Amino acid sequence: MGARSMDEAPAGWDEVATRLRARGLRWTAQRRTLVGVLAGTSGHVTGADLVERCRAVDPTTTPSTVYRTLDVLEDLGIVRHAHGADGREEFHVRPAADHGHLRCDRCLQVWEIGPDEARSLVAAIEAARGFTVDLSHLSISGRCAACREASPRG
Amino acid sequence: MGARSMDEAPAGWDEVATRLRARGLRWTAQRRTLVGVLAGTSGHVTGADLVERCRAVDPTTTPSTVYRTLDVLEDLGIVRHAHGADGREEFHVRPAADHGHLRCDRCLQVWEIGPDEARSLVAAIEAARGFTVDLSHLSISGRCAACREASPRG
DNA sequence: ATTAATGCAAACGGTTTGCACTACT
DNA sequence: AGTAGTGCAAACCGTTTGCATTAAT
Numbered sequence: 001m002g003a004r005s006m007d008e009a010p011a012g013w014d015e016v017a018t019r020l021r022a023r024g025l026r027w028t029a030q031r032r033t034l035v036g037v038l039a040g041t042s043g044h045v046t047g048a049d050l051v052e053r054c055r056a057v058d059p060t061t062t063p064s065t066v067y068r069t070l071d072v073l074e075d076l077g078i079v080r081h082a083h084g085a086d087g088r089e090e091f092h093v094r095p096a097a098d099h100g101h102l103r104c105d106r107c108l109q110v111w112e113i114g115p116d117e118a119r120s121l122v123a124a125i126e127a128a129r130g131f132t133v134d135l136s137h138l139s140i141s142g143r144c145a146a147c148r149e150a151s152p153r154g
Numbered sequence: 155m156g157a158r159s160m161d162e163a164p165a166g167w168d169e170v171a172t173r174l175r176a177r178g179l180r181w182t183a184q185r186r187t188l189v190g191v192l193a194g195t196s197g198h199v200t201g202a203d204l205v206e207r208c209r210a211v212d213p214t215t216t217p218s219t220v221y222r223t224l225d226v227l228e229d230l231g232i233v234r235h236a237h238g239a240d241g242r243e244e245f246h247v248r249p250a251a252d253h254g255h256l257r258c259d260r261c262l263q264v265w266e267i268g269p270d271e272a273r274s275l276v277a278a279i280e281a282a283r284g285f286t287v288d289l290s291h292l293s294i295s296g297r298c299a300a301c302r303e304a305s306p307r308g
Numbered sequence: 309a310t311t312a313a314t315g316c317a318a319a320c321g322g323t324t325t326g327c328a329c330t331a332c333t
Numbered sequence: 334a335g336t337a338g339t340g341c342a343a344a345c346c347g348t349t350t351g352c353a354t355t356a357a358t
Contacts, residue, residue: 131258131298131299
């Protein structure tokens with residue numbers, strides 16, 4: 001699938017400050033922390049996760065600030081949220097390349113599903129129902145190959 | 155009680171009692187209430203929903219009992235749970251015919267996705283990743299045809 | 309008589325809120 | 334100075350748990 005490498009400077013973590021200010025919003029230490037954490041994120045984390053990671057960087061981090069900032073960043077289109085298998089908010093970073101998630105129920109690993117992998121689904125649903133699928137909210141669970149072999153039933 | 159006829163006779167709400175007893179479990183008034191509510195359910199409800207509906211039938215209903223019974227019923231394969239767009243537990247009834255859900259972000263309506271509609275997706279993912287999709291946990295969001303026309307953007 | 313199931317009430321975990329305070333601009 | 338953002342603490346909501354009690358078998 002047309003994957004861009006992820007370590008490639010996501011086209012503007014440094015622009016975040018600017019984009020905030022452009023809206024009259026502010027670039028604070030706490031936001032710097034969160035954005036730093038997000039920049040080092042492979043793609044998907046829960047809100048609670050982010051709180052924890054921020055606390056690792058700055059132990060004075062408070063949940064409310066993190067969640068409020070995530071809201072702001074979502075407004076800017078910098079993060080998006082979906083919902084994980086256990087129902088927690090799950091944020092993913094810069095869904096510039098729209099993608100969904102594939103999660104193994106057993107090992108809890110998560111993979112990304114790119115647009116072309118989901119294309120047939122998207123097309124089928126579009127055709128049958130006139131329904132436009134929001135790929136970035138797509139979250140599929142099941143059992144990965146490794147786990148399928150590892151456990152006959154489970 | 156059974157004021158309504160089971161118009162589609164879901165092949166065995168009446169067997170539930172038997173199946174419970176077969177496992178040494180008990181058929182209580184509270185379980186009768188919940189099962190009654192489930193029998194009158196179109197397909198998907200949140201846990202909290204079920205608590206509420208049970209309370210409509212029997213105002214003395216307690217959440218704990220409902221949730222505990224749902225667990226038991228899930229063990230029996232009578233209900234399954236997935237997660238809704240807002241992250242709440244969402245139960246659906248007798249997924250004998252395995253299906254997922256399609257939800258419009260705007261009007262919040264929900265439709266079922268049958269196995270054949272999802273077949274191409276399931277096949278593609280199976281082929282590409284060796285991943286077995288659990289269709290009953292599949293929950294897709296987007297924008298339905300009506301809403302897409304109704305609102306140009308947003 | 310067993311022992312599964314209940315009701316209560318409190319605890320939980322993640323997220324949200326009100327408010328006075330802090331600090332970016 | 335002015336107002337966006339913060340921290341705190343408490344509220345929130347759906348769900349889970351411990352425990353003494355009730356009731357199905």
